[in-house]
Amino acid sequence: MKSKASSPFWVPIYAFLTTIIAGGLLLKLDVCHPGKPLSFLDAIFTATSAVCVTGLAVVDTGSFFSRTGQTVILTLIQLGGLGIMTYASLVIYLLGKKVSAADRIAVSQTLIHDPSFNIGKFIVGVVTAVLSIELIGAVLLNRMDPQGFAPYSAIFHSVSAFCNAGFSLYPDSLSTWKDHAGINFVFIALIVMGGLGFYVLTELWQKLCDYIRRKKRPITAHPISWQTHIVLETTFFLIIAGAVALLLAESLRAHAIPNFESNELSALFQSVTCRTAGFNTLDISSMTNVSLIFMIFLMLIGGSPGSCAGGLKTTTFRALFGFVLAKIRGRSQVRVGWYALTEDSINKSLTIMALAGVILGTAVILLSITEGGNIPHTQARGHFIEILFETVSAFATVGLSTGITPKLTSAGKVIIISLMFVGRLGPVWLLTAINNWQSEPRYKVPEDDLSLG
Template sequence: MRQKYLSPFWLPVYAFGIVIVAGACLLRLEDSLNGVSISFIDALFTATSAVCVTGLAVVDTPSTFSTTGRTVLMVLIQLGGLGIMTYSSLIFFLLRRRVSLTDKAAVGQVLLHDPSFDLGRFLTHMVIFTLCIELAGAAALMALIPQDMPWFHALFHAVSAFCNAGFALFSDSLMRWEGHAGVNLVFMLLIIAGGLGFSVMEESVLRIRGEIPALSRHTRIVLRTTLWLIFGGAACLFLAELHSGGSADMPTRVLQALFQSVTARTAGFNTVDIGGMANVSLLVMLFLMFVGGSPGSCAGGIKTTTLRALSAFVAAQLSGRRQTVVMERALDDATMNKAITLFIFAVLTVTGATLALSITESAGGALAQEKGMFLELLFESVSAFATVGLSTGVTPQLSDPGKLIVTALMFIGRIGPIWLLSALQRFQHEPKYRWPETQLPIG
């Protein structure tokens, strides 16, 4: 039993939990606050949101936290973005400690589509690559808006964007730069890079340098699905908001739609008031948030590869094919079972959390008000589970039970449903027998 609790699948659960509690304690220190006090639940919520790179906030970040507190937040975001287990494995490698094959495989399942890889080389390149991208992003922001982005602000936002955290040091997030093409482009590039996955980024760089002849199927699937989601989502958001009024000119509207399409899948920044968007736009963003980024990235959600597998499965069923084909290759039963299980688990988790929030946040409220909150609470649940961080304005008004529900959602979303299910399955035993099979009328 002890070995099961110490299995590699449980290590990230413990690591994330310890860092979150430690971060909550640090955020409550007097030096971390701007002359105010916050409850432990608010500190725990904020620390979880930072470590789980979500960005949901129950307190105003710029006015609540001092430079020390903001530094703590940035460190928590960086740790969560790259993964606590990744850092631990890298430290063991640098100290020339022996990392077992089981640990290598466990790390590989999260960071790569192929569990057989050089752990030390990959982790070293990953950390260096991440730091270079974040420093380049910070330098670009300082050059574009030096009056609003001194070095610490620029570095904080670059780390937050690449790690897909969505924390901003401005109360209006990025709304003041809704029409600034340069600032929007820098943030979008950082968000997309952080949401692609480290293996995809590394392989893309090697392909650009000509060091490999072609991209792998995994990388091509991720890149194609990502492009379809970005531009398809932007087109839907642009059309949905076209007749919503407002004083923004057409180029700004296009930029707003593109930015919201990018940030909805992973990041949590916003250049428009999410609470003022049309219901159709919120539904589009719900879908984008639920999908999220790609495997091994800083993003949450069910991931782009899962969406591609499920869409291919539906297409196969409609066409009468027995095999699910993606890019001229059939997916095996294990892959499809994992994709369907992940989808069902995600839907049930979000549904259960939405129902729980409907109870905790509408207690004593009018019936009409309770009905009007459903979409907002569903949006909040999906945003927390997919570690996105966008909100229609519900987050600061959550009750303490509601904050704990959203905290649990962010934790599950960051650990990953498949990883969590794998950890729980370590306690189960495969039966030594088989039940007789039969058919059941469906539909």
């Protein structure tokens, strides 16, 4: 039992839980919000949202918390962005101590899903690159608007953007800058880089360095790896398709409300941010149901494996899309890009989708009970899509809300906290950790076909 409890698959779970509890205890201190009451549940909710880089908030971060409280949240965001085990292993490595096999597996699975890499060199490179990107983003934000993004605010928002956290020091998020192309594109760049995955970023950086140094590489059929190609291609498609869909959906409202401003920049920003970042330049609560449905779809897909983003991941989306397409065409192989997927990859993608469906379905039912289960349908119209939106936002660690987060009951907050935690770890990781406690039966039962469809 002890060996199972210390399995490397449980290490990140313990690390995240410990950090959330410690963060909640710190945020509960009066110095983080002088003279303003904050319940322990709300403190844990905020800490979970920060560590799980979600961005859902029961109180306004900028006005409720002091600079000390905001710094605690910023620290939790940074720790949660790369994963607690990353920093723990970095400290151990820099101190010259041997990194355990458990830490090696945990970090490699979290970052690049490859346990055979040089953990010390890789982690130092990743942390250095991340801090450099966040610093550059902060400098650009400060240069473009020194008043709106003073040094501290610029750093806070740059870290929050790259880590795909969505926490903002302004009550209306980034609505003030919805027409500022420069600031919009800085946030878009930070969010996209944070959501591509460290494996992809590392490969692209290496390619760029080789190009600058004019270093010759072995001639290959493709300039980048298959996974990087799939991630970039799918990310680009989702950004453009999402922007077009949102622009068309909001144009319905623009025809009905002449003074309503909907433009390509706002649609592009929302397409990027709703795939796990959580910032907004438009009022989410006033968007059309069609827009919310498109956003739910984008939130559910999320970012890419080994990134700061949540969701089912872009590669899972491509695998599922390829699976459906192959079945429609009557083909035995599921082809995605240059290669066909293995049966294990297909089974894993189907498992992820099934688990997500069960988790989200259960959460929606529970929230429907806790957040107005006694209200007749005639009085609760529109409430279901708000609950569904909130549920997907929490599970995919996005942080966008139609405005019901501060109004949640205590039971509702516990449900959202659980969703954020499971969503950050990933349903498959949690299932693997649970399965690690189980033993494979030493017998098999007879097999038979079941009529389906």
